[in-house]
Amino acid sequence: MNEYDVLERYIHESNYIVALTGAGISTAAGIPDFRGEKGIYTLGIVPERVFDIDYFLRDPRPFYEFTRRMIETLEGSGPTRMHRFLAYLEEIGKLKLLVTQNIDGLHTLAGSKNVIEIHGSYRRSFCLNCGKEYDFSEVKEMILKNTVPYCSCGGLIKPDVVFFGEGVKGFEEARQHACLSDLFLVVGSSLQVQPASLLPYFSPGKLVIINKGPVAFPRSRIDVHIDEDCEKVAEELMRRLKK
Ligand code: CNA
Numbered sequence: 001m002n003e004y005d006v007l008e009r010y011i012h013e014s015n016y017i018v019a020l021t022g023a024g025i026s027t028a029a030g031i032p033d034f035r036g037e038k039g040i041y042t043l044g045i046v047p048e049r050v051f052d053i054d055y056f057l058r059d060p061r062p063f064y065e066f067t068r069r070m071i072e073t074l075e076g077s078g079p080t081r082m083h084r085f086l087a088y089l090e091e092i093g094k095l096k097l098l099v100t101q102n103i104d105g106l107h108t109l110a111g112s113k114n115v116i117e118i119h120g121s122y123r124r125s126f127c128l129n130c131g132k133e134y135d136f137s138e139v140k141e142m143i144l145k146n147t148v149p150y151c152s153c154g155g156l157i158k159p160d161v162v163f164f165g166e167g168v169k170g171f172e173e174a175r176q177h178a179c180l181s182d183l184f185l186v187v188g189s190s191l192q193v194q195p196a197s198l199l200p201y202f203s204p205g206k207l208v209i210i211n212k213g214p215v216a217f218p219r220s221r222i223d224v225h226i227d228e229d230c231e232k233v234a235e236e237l238m239r240r241l242k243k
Helices: 003-013 023-029 053-058 061-075 081-091 106-110 136-144 171-180 196-202 230-242
Strands: 017-021 095-100 115-117 120-127 133-135 157-161 183-187 206-210 224-226
Touching: 003 183, 003 206, 003 224, 003 230, 017 081, 017 171, 017 196, 023 081, 023 106, 023 230, 061 136, 081 095, 081 106, 081 230, 095 171, 120 136, 133 136, 136 157, 171 196, 183 196
Parallel strands: 017 095, 017 183, 095 115, 183 206, 206 224
Antiparallel strands: 120 133, 120 157
16 A cells, blocks of 8 residues: 555545645745745745844835735746645535645635635735725735835735734634544645644644655654655545546
8 A cells, every 4th residue: 555545545534634734835836935945945035034024014125025926926827736636625525624824825716715824815904004904906016016015194014914923813723623633634834833833733633744855743643744746646636536
């Protein structure tokens, strides 16, 4: 029995799958991750600076430069095979919750409905001065023109994305689902960012990692680690489950 056979069996036997995804699921859509082989660290961008709330308040330009690149990339791509595979697992009633650390909105675009975006999203933005809410389409125009978005009151606009130094969203709900899961999938995450990386500890079920490279999690607690490109894994699993 190879690791695909084992995972296929786990999926058949499970009724309550919870998945945690990270930046690695979106690299095939052209968005760089943090710590992968072509990740942001290798591009000379320091995530702790770009995504740090205190840094952002002093100088929001690097964050909006990253965002501009991400918007441009997403216009030419879309959800990956793995995003669509996870939406399919939900559609057939197996996957009960998807927790993502990503801020690119690709799970929703792929059709997933039960999603907790634990690090927030770009869907809504707020003026840090008067609190006025902005829709993504409004700030997008400003970002694409290479301008930092400011409110009509003069305040800086910040998307509802969780920066280093801010609290995450929906952790307690995600933890409760993890406690009920009989299979927990980690897809495209190095599990180095807390508290999201703690969620697999709460699952009493099987733990399967689909990630190229190591993860910061005790090997003894992992049932299967498929150390391959998640697009290849999604293609193989789709072939097996749809037959
Ligand atoms: P990470 O620490 O960069 O880990 C990503 C992991 O995915 C690495 O171990 C890679 O080797 C692996 N990987 C990359 N591509 C593939 C692939 N095609 N198939 C299989 N494995 C692959 O990122 P985490 O998500 O663990 O860290 C959490 C951070 C990253 C969160 O705060 C995110 O908001 C943040 N982030 C999000 C995005 C996005 O929204 N797409 C992009 C960059 C960073």
